[in-house]
Amino acid sequence: MSVKSSISLTDQQDAFARALVDSGKYSSLSSVLQQGLELLRQKTETETLETQALRELIKQRLEGPFVSAAEMESSIETMIERKRRGLRVGR
Known part of the structure; x- marks a missing residue:
């Protein structure tokens, strides 16, 4: 089903939508607005x-x-130490 509606656009929005139609990307202003x-x-x-x-x-x-x-601080320290050992990096 299709519903007709009257809307207002700024000049910039109208120019952009019309440029999309003029470039062939959309068949009509209606299709531009529907996609949007x-x-x-x-x-x-x-x-x-x-x-x-x-x-x-x-x-x-x-x-x-x-x-x-x-507990979180201890867990982080343990994780850092484990990574250091794995990478053989000193303090």
């Missing part, structure tokens, strides 16, 4: 999914085990 709206729809959906995934990750992290600062 489709890209915006996809971007919005992707951002929504990414936000949901980040919220879920944060929730899992908050509900998971916590490591104290001292």
Whole structure:
């Protein structure tokens, strides 16, 4: 189904859309705007999914085990020392 709609564009937007049509990349101004709206729809959906995934990750992290600062520092030092030994690098 197709819906007719009246829209307003800036002079710059109109010139850009018309240049796309004139170059043959799109058959009409309508197809330029349809493509633009489709890209915006996809971007919005992707951002929504990414936000949901980040919220879920944060929730899992908050509900998971916590490591104290001292434990984290010790773990980092152990990792660094292991890497140094593997690379045979002195302090």
